[in-house]
Amino acid sequence: MSPSLSTMLWGTFALLGTFAIRAKAQLPEFIGELLLQPQINNQKCLTASSDADGAPIILSTCTGEANQKWTFTNSSGNVVVFGNKCLDVNAGVNADGTKLHLWTCTANNQNQNWYYSKWDNTLGWTGTGKCVDVEAGGQADGTLIQIWGCNAKNPNQVWSAGYQAVTGLPVKSQDGQYGTNSCGTTSDQSANCQTSWINSATDFCLWAPPYPGAIGDTERVAVAYCTRSGRGARTIPDGSLHGVHVVRTPEYIQITGVGDFTSMNIPRGDAGGELDNRGADGKGNPIGGLLYGNTFGTNLQYHEWTEFISDGEFCIRACIGSRSKELCNHIYDIMGCYWNIPANYNAGIFEECVGDAATPMGVYGTSTWSQGVSPTPPPHPAPASSSCVTMPTVGVTPLRRSLLSMMRDAGPPESLARRYPVTRFPAATPAPRA
Numbered sequence: 001m002s003p004s005l006s007t008m009l010w011g012t013f014a015l016l017g018t019f020a021i022r023a024k025a026q027l028p029e030f031i032g033e034l035l036l037q038p039q040i041n042n043q044k045c046l047t048a049s050s051d052a053d054g055a056p057i058i059l060s061t062c063t064g065e066a067n068q069k070w071t072f073t074n075s076s077g078n079v080v081v082f083g084n085k086c087l088d089v090n091a092g093v094n095a096d097g098t099k100l101h102l103w104t105c106t107a108n109n110q111n112q113n114w115y116y117s118k119w120d121n122t123l124g125w126t127g128t129g130k131c132v133d134v135e136a137g138g139q140a141d142g143t144l145i146q147i148w149g150c151n152a153k154n155p156n157q158v159w160s161a162g163y164q165a166v167t168g169l170p171v172k173s174q175d176g177q178y179g180t181n182s183c184g185t186t187s188d189q190s191a192n193c194q195t196s197w198i199n200s201a202t203d204f205c206l207w208a209p210p211y212p213g214a215i216g217d218t219e220r221v222a223v224a225y226c227t228r229s230g231r232g233a234r235t236i237p238d239g240s241l242h243g244v245h246v247v248r249t250p251e252y253i254q255i256t257g258v259g260d261f262t263s264m265n266i267p268r269g270d271a272g273g274e275l276d277n278r279g280a281d282g283k284g285n286p287i288g289g290l291l292y293g294n295t296f297g298t299n300l301q302y303h304e305w306t307e308f309i310s311d312g313e314f315c316i317r318a319c320i321g322s323r324s325k326e327l328c329n330h331i332y333d334i335m336g337c338y339w340n341i342p343a344n345y346n347a348g349i350f351e352e353c354v355g356d357a358a359t360p361m362g363v364y365g366t367s368t369w370s371q372g373v374s375p376t377p378p379p380h381p382a383p384a385s386s387s388c389v390t391m392p393t394v395g396v397t398p399l400r401r402s403l404l405s406m407m408r409d410a411g412p413p414e415s416l417a418r419r420y421p422v423t424r425f426p427a428a429t430p431a432p433r434a
Contacts, residue, residue, distance in 0.1 A: 179221070197291070
């Protein structure tokens, strides 16, 4: 988003206050039958244990079956599964720890009246100050779901709406979406696929314009460009990537690098901008953009992610767990890659490493810096990484090929010493010296 628009909108939201925002955001932005996944473990889903009245609501490994597909209704506040069963507070008891169960939907039933805040991803029982909560933060299948006093900073109460990858993707996941999420298995440089992946140095996608235009002007309609063919998306043209650096930590996977991204419709000289899952209105940039990966579970949806890209550099991070919002924060949209995601950006190197998790961007001890406040603090040092594996280069490969087969076919690594100019983001700090 453009810096001026971002600053103006976020300031407006802060003045409105949490309750006012919730009043305007009763439903998730995502549409259709939704999986509801807790922040503490997004391999798990809100699940109806059966389709009978009184069936307990539990946490269970996501399968995408009918008992995990919830539909939100605007008129009644119902959260519906099996077509006519509702999420219901047992006996309507308004007390911390009251368990949730399933019950046939009935009109004007306060026990079945819910609201969803797209800003803090809580699912609240309307008018009570209580929210849907994972009992004791348990992550085992069968953990009971209850109500508890709402606290948006409690990860047991954060529920992200999404879809089962591959087989459960809709044609469009949001109203106003430019492209599609059901992308198929081909590759086409005119495709408008808005389902993206992040797995490794040889298997990742970047969001970029579908037609020539600056990132700030095309963020809402960006499409996926991938290093693997067969995802139904566009491919990153061979030779575009001049350096790729992957770091996996217990809480996120990130990829940073440099290249010539004028091949992906970014005008030369464009200082770039931020793509993320939230955007100024909660829809995300791009609208309807979905991101999946296999680092922390098979075909796992990342509900918190951030990407910066310009004509010459990129960084993308996808987060899981209780700190996912802090580690993939979206409020520093003019600060660029080096400040938000300090890491290796050297050209001529293609590598995969493991590392320590970073300090959340903008957090300095007990203080949190706000964008635009002077002076601007320095970026955090890049966290330690190790166990790096290098490869000669990264280009487009078929989806079915593995990293090992690609490296075997490519032969032994060779020295790539050439350096390429890097375009800085506005207000970004200089790149660390190699």
